[in-house]
Amino acid sequence: MEQILSAALFVLLYGVSYGLVLFIIAIGLVITMGLMQIVNLAHGAFAAIGGYIAVSLMNAAGMPYLATLCAAVVMVVLLSFVLERLIYVRLYGASHLDQILMTLGVNFIVIGAITILFGPNVYPVKLPGFLQGSVDLGLRRFEVYRIFVICLGLAVVVCLWALFERTSFGAKLRAAVDNRSIAQVIGIDVDRLFLLAFGIGSGLAALGGAVGAAMLPLEPYYPMKYLMLVLVVVALSGYGNIRASLGVAIIVGLIDTAGRLLVPAFGGFVIYLLLILLTIWRPDGLFAGRAP
Amino acid sequence: MSEYTLEARGLRKSFGALSVTDNVHLRLKKGARHALIGPNGAGKTTLVGLLSGVIRPSSGQVFLGGRDVTRDQPAVRTRMGLVRTFQLTNLFSDMTVIENLYLAVGQKLSTGFDMFRPAGRRTNVLDEVHAVIDRMGLAECAQKKVSELAYGHQRLVEIAMALALEPRVLLLDEPAAGIPTSELAVLVDVIEALDPGITVLIIEHDMALVRRVAREATVLVAGRVLLEGPIGAVMASEEVHRVYLGRAAKRSESCGAN
Amino acid sequence: MTLAIESSKALVQYRFSTYELIPFAVAIAFYFVLPDYLPLGTAICVTAIFALSLDLVIGYAGIVTLGHSVFFGIGAYSAALLSRSGWGEPVSTVIAAAAVAAFFALLSGPLLLRLRGLPLIMVTLGVASVVSEAANKLSWLTGGNDGLPGLIFDPVFKMFAWSIDGKTAYLYALAWLFVVLIVARTVVSSSFGVALQGIRQNELRMRLIGAPVLSQLVAVYALSAGVAGVAGALYAQSNGFVGLEALSVDQGVFALAMIVLSGIGRLYGAIVGAVVYMVVQYTAQQWDPYYWMLAIGVMLVLVVRFSKGGILGALDALSAGLKRRMETRL
Numbered sequence: 001m002e003q004i005l006s007a008a009l010f011v012l013l014y015g016v017s018y019g020l021v022l023f024i025i026a027i028g029l030v031i032t033m034g035l036m037q038i039v040n041l042a043h044g045a046f047a048a049i050g051g052y053i054a055v056s057l058m059n060a061a062g063m064p065y066l067a068t069l070c071a072a073v074v075m076v077v078l079l080s081f082v083l084e085r086l087i088y089v090r091l092y093g094a095s096h097l098d099q100i101l102m103t104l105g106v107n108f109i110v111i112g113a114i115t116i117l118f119g120p121n122v123y124p125v126k127l128p129g130f131l132q133g134s135v136d137l138g139l140r141r142f143e144v145y146r147i148f149v150i151c152l153g154l155a156v157v158v159c160l161w162a163l164f165e166r167t168s169f170g171a172k173l174r175a176a177v178d179n180r181s182i183a184q185v186i187g188i189d190v191d192r193l194f195l196l197a198f199g200i201g202s203g204l205a206a207l208g209g210a211v212g213a214a215m216l217p218l219e220p221y222y223p224m225k226y227l228m229l230v231l232v233v234v235a236l237s238g239y240g241n242i243r244a245s246l247g248v249a250i251i252v253g254l255i256d257t258a259g260r261l262l263v264p265a266f267g268g269f270v271i272y273l274l275l276i277l278l279t280i281w282r283p284d285g286l287f288a289g290r291a292p
Numbered sequence: 293m294s295e296y297t298l299e300a301r302g303l304r305k306s307f308g309a310l311s312v313t314d315n316v317h318l319r320l321k322k323g324a325r326h327a328l329i330g331p332n333g334a335g336k337t338t339l340v341g342l343l344s345g346v347i348r349p350s351s352g353q354v355f356l357g358g359r360d361v362t363r364d365q366p367a368v369r370t371r372m373g374l375v376r377t378f379q380l381t382n383l384f385s386d387m388t389v390i391e392n393l394y395l396a397v398g399q400k401l402s403t404g405f406d407m408f409r410p411a412g413r414r415t416n417v418l419d420e421v422h423a424v425i426d427r428m429g430l431a432e433c434a435q436k437k438v439s440e441l442a443y444g445h446q447r448l449v450e451i452a453m454a455l456a457l458e459p460r461v462l463l464l465d466e467p468a469a470g471i472p473t474s475e476l477a478v479l480v481d482v483i484e485a486l487d488p489g490i491t492v493l494i495i496e497h498d499m500a501l502v503r504r505v506a507r508e509a510t511v512l513v514a515g516r517v518l519l520e521g522p523i524g525a526v527m528a529s530e531e532v533h534r535v536y537l538g539r540a541a542k543r544s545e546s547c548g549a550n
Numbered sequence: 551m552t553l554a555i556e557s558s559k560a561l562v563q564y565r566f567s568t569y570e571l572i573p574f575a576v577a578i579a580f581y582f583v584l585p586d587y588l589p590l591g592t593a594i595c596v597t598a599i600f601a602l603s604l605d606l607v608i609g610y611a612g613i614v615t616l617g618h619s620v621f622f623g624i625g626a627y628s629a630a631l632l633s634r635s636g637w638g639e640p641v642s643t644v645i646a647a648a649a650v651a652a653f654f655a656l657l658s659g660p661l662l663l664r665l666r667g668l669p670l671i672m673v674t675l676g677v678a679s680v681v682s683e684a685a686n687k688l689s690w691l692t693g694g695n696d697g698l699p700g701l702i703f704d705p706v707f708k709m710f711a712w713s714i715d716g717k718t719a720y721l722y723a724l725a726w727l728f729v730v731l732i733v734a735r736t737v738v739s740s741s742f743g744v745a746l747q748g749i750r751q752n753e754l755r756m757r758l759i760g761a762p763v764l765s766q767l768v769a770v771y772a773l774s775a776g777v778a779g780v781a782g783a784l785y786a787q788s789n790g791f792v793g794l795e796a797l798s799v800d801q802g803v804f805a806l807a808m809i810v811l812s813g814i815g816r817l818y819g820a821i822v823g824a825v826v827y828m829v830v831q832y833t834a835q836q837w838d839p840y841y842w843m844l845a846i847g848v849m850l851v852l853v854v855r856f857s858k859g860g861i862l863g864a865l866d867a868l869s870a871g872l873k874r875r876m877e878t879r880l
Contacts, residue, residue, distance in 0.1 A: 039668060087851065087855075090855060096614075096667055096668065097614060098854050100614075100671065101806070101807070101810055101850055101853075101854045102850065102851055102854040102855070104803060104806075104807075104847075104850060105807075105846075105847045105848070105849070105850030105851035105854065106847065106851065107847065108843045108844070108846050108847030108850065109843075109844055109847035109848060109851070110847075111843050111847075112841065112842070112843035112844030112845075112846075112847060113844060115843065116838070116841065116844070224799070224800075227675070228672060228675050228676050228679060231668075231672050231675075232672060232676070235668065235669060235672060265687065266687065268683065269680055269683065269684065272676055272679065272680045273680065275676060276673050276676045276677060276680070279665070279669050279672055279673050279676075280661060280662070280664070280665065280669075280673060283665050283669035344758065346754070346758075365757070366757045366758050367757045367758070367759075367760050367761060367762060367763065368760075370757075370758055370759060370760035371760040375758075376758065382752065382754070382755055383752070383755065384748055384751045384752050384755065385751075385752075386751055387747075387748075387751065391744065394741075394744060395744060395745065395748045395756070395759060395761075396759050398741045398744065398745065399745070399759045399760050399761050400760070403741035403742075403745075404741070404742065404745050404761055404762060404766060405742055405765075405766070405769060406740055406741040406742055407736065407737045407740045407742045407743075407769075407773075408736060408740060409740060409741070410736070410739045410740060411739060411740055411741045411743065411744045412739070414741055417741070453759070457759065457760065
């Protein structure tokens, strides 16, 4: 019995922390796709860039961990503003195929650049002292790092909730996601809103990539490797439903962790197969309303 | 074998609390010329969607020639002879008139999986395509892309597509919509010249067209059938005037009596 | 800015124009003029066939898939396994490999092709990733990371032996490219091809005409998978070796880039795109293999941003412009 409880707690801790990292990375894409109607396949690239910046700042410049996280986020947000003006602004209203091709192009550019700058192998992450080691919480020992991720993830969720539900910015954002043309008619500057939302989304992706670097290893193929997982979180939550995406991300984290634990050889496939089947069953998202 | 070619029993469609189609019964005998009229938003196009299979009913059944087709996909119903036209032109706008009709005739002649013979050499299909084009008077614009045609001609192509499929039952969804009165004559002639064996359900607002073409009518208001019967009786009914036709009908009534 | 997909010209009387022989004349000349580059030429033919298969499915039927590499890989591994179990006749191997790939398309098609747009892209990407990973794990079948080396094939038609200088391989691959092109042209200008374009332009209307849309899409999907399988088998035969890179998801994405670069929905576009891509890749790899991805990414962004209909589209526009100018002169 103790074994089962211990295993369950393991799945819970690891699954929830993994899911929260996925959520932090995916939420930006949820907003972008829901709001800007752009299929941004390069979203994972922001996460990768954030991770690489944070880790290299720590390794090379010896910056304290939390500072590297902030630096990574800020730099990626700035980069995203530049990219938005240069590239993404051309994609509004373009066909899906165009958007996919262009953002795939951005992906390739990032992958190529990362390989040139950091080499083709996994970039090693060394956790700072205060995050190393584990803590005994009764039934089993838990890694401090994982608990930190969970706390940070929950903090992000709370901040997002406050932002969306309690600020006028959030209200405007929700209005624009719901119905862009009417939002414009009542005077909301949708273009500026887009830019800010895109920045926030990219910054969050960078945070996810940076914090999650010990869980999702940094390598040049990072943007393509986790693309499907992120896309599926966005899709299954219905392309713009922020609350649903939290639920979906955590479920994905739990199932993946459980799968790898229960079926070591093929556990990694469980989540992919399940997601494929779910997408076939409900292409419009798990929580799609009973639309006509 | 049922005596009715097209039948709807208790069709209901609701979106949440909104009931768009409410307990609609409809029965058309072979060769019927039946009009479906009603104010805007009464649910006429939804009903056509339910009959053609594009919309799934919340409850109720649709019968084609006595067979229950409620669960059948639109393509299946079309192959069984139920063809509809669209209110807003819904053709292959980047293709020419000939190519559009080729698709319809080709499907009817089962060339859908013919991967060997070049389409341009399929004389049996092309001959029939040209026959339809001539019948509809579209010879002049045959080589033009549909998107480049005048609106009136596009509507004619819509109907040509339907006729090319040799329908048993024809659902015409506002065929005259948007056509200037000067070009209406061709359309009316075509509809009047339809094979008497085809069962026709026509949705229209143009009462002159309805009067010339239809023999019976069903009045739909807020998704429900208000009245049904021979066209003369329906048009003369006080209730219908009150709900739908209004003062304009009184005027056209006196004109139409000539 | 939407990429221009060539609209249907299928009803124009089908005639092989003499211009179409030019690429093949060039290819034959290549054989004599640049014998040192024959292995590159063979690789170009193989890539062109794969790009063609993708063009059939994306450019004509409108099925956007990121997972076509699966069929290439199935073709490659089938050919390899056939060779290792003793069957050495090359032409029948290619046909068998194509059949295996088509078979899997027939199995997955009815399920996948109910989807469109983004869900289809995600699912095909997912399936390709899963298959690629699975192949790694199933090393008893695929040789895992080491792959299946040492593939030997009998001389083509019992006459032309495979040689180190790659002469047989080149002409053999070129011949297959010719065959595939003829098949593709025939299908595309048939009634079936017109129906596919109808589906791509207005699927709802096709259903309301009574067309069995799903079956037609599955048919073209299977055909395209077979062609991809041909490319895979040729890959195995010309390299004598098949490894996990044959199933790599990247290939499907690169092939998409190829046909976009040169113009979707124009079969020759696939060939032009493959040539351009492979030549650039070959030259780029001389400096630094990693600059390769960067170059492709930049090309993709520029093409989508600036050109309508890729290289062939630009050439079309150019020739139309020249014609207009000549006409005003006269």
